[in-house]
Amino acid sequence: MNIGVVLDNEFDNDHRVQKEIRVLLSEGHSIFLLCFDFGNAYKTYNDIEVTRIPIHKKIKDALVLLSTNFMFYEFLWKQHITSFIIKNKLDALHVHDLYLAKAAKKGILASPFSIPLTLDLHENYPAAINSYEWATKGWRKYIVQPKKWYKKEGEYLKYANNLIVLSNYFKDTLLQRFSFLKATPISVHPNMPDFESFESFKKNDFPVAFESIHPTVFYFGVVAKRRGIIDILPWLIRLLEEGKKFHTLIIGPIDKADKRLFNSYINHPVLKNNLTYIPWSDVKYLPAYLKKISIGLAPFQVNAQHDSGIANKLFQYMYGEIPILATKCKAQQELIENSGCGLLYDNFEEFDENLTKLIENPELRKTLGAKGKKELLKLYKEKADCNFIEIYK
Secondary structure, three states, X not given: OEEEEEOOOOOOOOHHHHHHHHHHHHOOOEEEEEEEEOOOOOOOOOOOEEEEEEOOHHHHHHHHHHOOOOOXXXXXXXXXXXXXXXXXXXXXXXXXXXXXXXXXXXXXHOOOOXXXXXXXXXXXXXXXXXXXXXXXXXXXXXXXXXXXXXXXXHHHHHOOOEEEEOOHHHHHHHXXXXXXXXXXXXXXXXXXXXXXXXXXXHHHXXXXXXXXXXXXXXXXXXXXXXXXXXXXXHHXXXXXXXXXXXXXXXXXXXXXXXXXXXXXXXXXXXXXXXXXXXXXXXXXXXXXXXXXXXXXXXXXXXXXXXXXXXXXXXXXXXXXXXXXXXXXXXXXXXXXXXXXXXXXXXXXXXXXXXHHHHHHOHHHHHHHHHHHHHHHXXXXXXXXXXXXXHHOO
């Protein structure tokens, strides 16, 4: 089949979309990609045909800001999608994220081809946009009006012939809330890393300079209050003041809205000597970091957005045989409890108790880490991250 993939972002660093495309290619499909061009240097791809829409990043952000109530963004995508379908004689369209569903459907209807639409949900978008500082604070909340997306969700889901979601929990939640989805095929595609890529990174043994004499607590990903990492920084300070011996390693960019608060914590006189912050690292270095750390943090704030799927970092920790310390977001709690790969907490007391257990007990860390790797290998063997291919069969 000629399958068109639509992404309203740059493609080169979107590992989930890249992985899905590799799976589709392995099944013999021809892949055509439509994405944005923000004027950066991009890779060339020999196995897929890439169409990039030139646009300034600030203009794109402004259009997204207005998209709840104004149709400029929808019109832009509808026009490009129609041309994309016609040019490549597509047999199917695979669109990423809820907010593109309407534009994609209109693009199909404006083309001469009656093709099916697969909607790939990377997140619970209504819950997500209602958790973003840029959408809910100051003057922007009056323009974005994020709460409207709770009403729009059902309408946008109806445009899809097939759905892809991150977890069984999210799938069950959608089926409970929208009765019409019982007739819509829904595939679960967990956010698992590309195993082959990680194995090649490991074999190349990319070096990293980080070292610590104490057990190291690790967080890898975007640094933001909504991700929970900033919430636990005062807890880490408190535990260090009580005499606990550990180091914290954080790798990832900071949300602009949370930068001042984050910096105030990491420059605290107790924490700054026991914390290493690295603003960014290529994922190829991650296996090397995993060899040097003791505990993986998944401290997400418990809400409908974080309940909807398991963050990529949990699977990365499992790959490195690292025990996980996590909040009780539904999907990640289910993974941790079923596999026995970590400990959970609701509050500071439970965080203190479980972190202390992991710091003081290397054997416990080893046991939990081994269980995580075993579960991950089982998921790969079952091809849990390839089930979506059934849509195209």
